[in-house]
Amino acid sequence: MSSLVRNVGTIGGLTLISRIFGFVRDMLLARVLGAGLAADAFQLAFILPNTFRRLFAEGAFSVAFVPMYSRTLHGEGGEGAADRFANDVLSVFLWALLVFSAIMMVAMPGVVWILARDYQAVPGKFELAVFLSRVTFPYLALISLVAMLSGLLNARSRFAPGAFAPVLLNILLISGIILGWWLRGDSHDDRIVAIILAISVSLAGVAQFAYLWWAVRREGLKLRLRLPKLTPEVRRLGMLILPATFGAGIYQVSQFVDTFFATSLPQGSLTLLKLADRLNQMPLGIVGIALGTAILPMLSRHIHVGDAAEAQRLQSNAFEMATLLTLPAAAALAICAPAFTAAFFVGGKFTAADGAIMADIVVALVAGLPAYVIVKILNPGFFAREDTRTPVWTALAALIVNIAINLYVVERYGIVGLAGATAASASLNCLLLYIILHRRGWFHFTGKLALAILRQLVAVAVMAALLWWMMPMLADHYGGSAFERAWSLAALVAAGGAAFFAAAFLVGALDKDLLAMLTRRRARNGAAPTQE
Structure with missing residues (x-):
C-alpha cells in the first residue's frame, strides 16, 4: 500500500496544482465573459477536442496501451522490445490523429450543427462556435501524443510529468484571458477574448507535447518518428482499443448528449454547466484520476504473476481511500455550493442570478461524485485483464438511462435536471461494474471495507450538521469584499475539515x-525531495 500512497500522492499533489490553476482560469473566465454568447461558443469549442481526447487518448488508447507496454518492458525483451513497440505505436498513432483532425476541421460546421443547432437562433453565435472549434481542434492531436508519452512514463512509475502537463494548459489559458481582456478594452466585444482563448488552447498543446517529449528523452527512452508499420503487436493493440473505444465512446457520447441538451436551453446554460463542473472536478481530478492512474500498472503486474490476493487488497485500499476523500467532499460541496459560487464566480459579467443557478447545478452534479471516482477504481480491474469489452455494456446501459432521464427532466427542470441525470447514470454504471467484478471473483466488498465506509459516513454526518448550521450565519459575507469572501469560506473549510x-x-x-505511511512520506519529502 505504501507504493500506492506514494504514487497517488505524487499524481494527486500535481493534479491539485493543475486544478487550482484551472479554478483560477474559470474564475477569470466567468468575470470577463460571463454566461453569454461568446462564453457559450468557446465552451463548445473547448468541449470538442477535450471530449475526443478523453475518448482516444485518456480512454481507449491508454487503458489498452499501458498494460501492454508494461508487460513488454518487464518481459524477456526488456528495454529494447519496449522501445520498438512504442515506436511502432507512435508511427501509426500520429498519422491516425492527423487524418482524423483534418477531417473534423473540414466537417466542423456539420459537427457544430449536430451538437448546437439552436445556436443559429442567435445572430453570429453559430458562426463564432464553428470558427473557434476549428482553431482549438489541433489540440486533440497534440494532447493525444502527450497521453501516449505519459503512458510510457507511468509504466515506469514516473507519474509526475504527466500530472504536471495540465498546469501548462491552464497557465496559457489564464494568460489568454488576461491578454484578451486587455485587447478588448472598452469595446465590449467578447469575441476578441474568445478568439485569443481558442488560440491559447492550441498553443498549450504545443507546450505540453514539448515538455513530455523532453521528459521521455530525459528518462532515456528512444523514440523516433517514422513511416507507419502494422506489426503484430500494433494489430493486437488495435484489437484491444476497438472495444475500449466503444466503451469510452459511449461515455463520451453521453457527454455530447449533455452538450446537445444544454445548448437547447436558454443562453448561458452550457457555460453554467461547465463552470459548475469545475467545482465537481476538483476532488474528482485529484482523487479519481490519481487513483485510477496509479493502480492500473500495479494491478497489471499483480494479475500478470497470478497474485489475486494482492490485486484484491490493492483495489480495496484504493476504494477506501476514494470514499475517505470523496464522501466528505461531496457533502461539503452540496451544502456549501451557494457560498462557493457566490464567493468565487459572482462578479464582473457573472451575475448573482447566474451564481444561484450554478449552485443548484453543483448540488445535482456532486450527488454522483463518489460514483465518478469509484468507476475509475473499478475499471482497471477489467483493463488490467485485457477485458475492454465489459465496460462497453455497462457504459451503454448508463447511456440509455441517461438519455431516458434527460428526455423527462430537461424540459421540466432545465439544466439542473440535466446535471442530476448525469449523476444518476454514473451511479448506475458504478453499480453494474462492481456487480460484474464480484460475480467473476475479481473483486469483492469485504466486511472490513464496509465497516470502514460506515465509519466514514458517521464522520461525514457530523461535518454536514456543522456546515448546515454555519451556512446561514455567514450568508451576508459570501458576496462581500474580497476579504469577507476569503475569511467566510476559510471558516467553512476549516470548521468542516x-x-x-x-x-x-x-x-x-x-x-x-495509512496515516503512518502518509506521515513517513511527508518526512521523506521534507528531508530530500524525490525525483518526481
Whole structure:
C-alpha cells in the first residue's frame, strides 16, 4: 500500500496544482465573459477536442496501451522490445490523429450543427462556435501524443510529468484571458477574448507535447518518428482499443448528449454547466484520476504473476481511500455550493442570478461524485485483464438511462435536471461494474471495507450538521469584499475539515497504517525531495 500512497500522492499533489490553476482560469473566465454568447461558443469549442481526447487518448488508447507496454518492458525483451513497440505505436498513432483532425476541421460546421443547432437562433453565435472549434481542434492531436508519452512514463512509475502537463494548459489559458481582456478594452466585444482563448488552447498543446517529449528523452527512452508499420503487436493493440473505444465512446457520447441538451436551453446554460463542473472536478481530478492512474500498472503486474490476493487488497485500499476523500467532499460541496459560487464566480459579467443557478447545478452534479471516482477504481480491474469489452455494456446501459432521464427532466427542470441525470447514470454504471467484478471473483466488498465506509459516513454526518448550521450565519459575507469572501469560506473549510477528521479519528474511520505511511512520506519529502 505504501507504493500506492506514494504514487497517488505524487499524481494527486500535481493534479491539485493543475486544478487550482484551472479554478483560477474559470474564475477569470466567468468575470470577463460571463454566461453569454461568446462564453457559450468557446465552451463548445473547448468541449470538442477535450471530449475526443478523453475518448482516444485518456480512454481507449491508454487503458489498452499501458498494460501492454508494461508487460513488454518487464518481459524477456526488456528495454529494447519496449522501445520498438512504442515506436511502432507512435508511427501509426500520429498519422491516425492527423487524418482524423483534418477531417473534423473540414466537417466542423456539420459537427457544430449536430451538437448546437439552436445556436443559429442567435445572430453570429453559430458562426463564432464553428470558427473557434476549428482553431482549438489541433489540440486533440497534440494532447493525444502527450497521453501516449505519459503512458510510457507511468509504466515506469514516473507519474509526475504527466500530472504536471495540465498546469501548462491552464497557465496559457489564464494568460489568454488576461491578454484578451486587455485587447478588448472598452469595446465590449467578447469575441476578441474568445478568439485569443481558442488560440491559447492550441498553443498549450504545443507546450505540453514539448515538455513530455523532453521528459521521455530525459528518462532515456528512444523514440523516433517514422513511416507507419502494422506489426503484430500494433494489430493486437488495435484489437484491444476497438472495444475500449466503444466503451469510452459511449461515455463520451453521453457527454455530447449533455452538450446537445444544454445548448437547447436558454443562453448561458452550457457555460453554467461547465463552470459548475469545475467545482465537481476538483476532488474528482485529484482523487479519481490519481487513483485510477496509479493502480492500473500495479494491478497489471499483480494479475500478470497470478497474485489475486494482492490485486484484491490493492483495489480495496484504493476504494477506501476514494470514499475517505470523496464522501466528505461531496457533502461539503452540496451544502456549501451557494457560498462557493457566490464567493468565487459572482462578479464582473457573472451575475448573482447566474451564481444561484450554478449552485443548484453543483448540488445535482456532486450527488454522483463518489460514483465518478469509484468507476475509475473499478475499471482497471477489467483493463488490467485485457477485458475492454465489459465496460462497453455497462457504459451503454448508463447511456440509455441517461438519455431516458434527460428526455423527462430537461424540459421540466432545465439544466439542473440535466446535471442530476448525469449523476444518476454514473451511479448506475458504478453499480453494474462492481456487480460484474464480484460475480467473476475479481473483486469483492469485504466486511472490513464496509465497516470502514460506515465509519466514514458517521464522520461525514457530523461535518454536514456543522456546515448546515454555519451556512446561514455567514450568508451576508459570501458576496462581500474580497476579504469577507476569503475569511467566510476559510471558516467553512476549516470548521468542516476539523469536524470531519476529528469525528473520523474518534470513530476509527482513519486507517492508522495509512496515516503512518502518509506521515513517513511527508518526512521523506521534507528531508530530500524525490525525483518526481
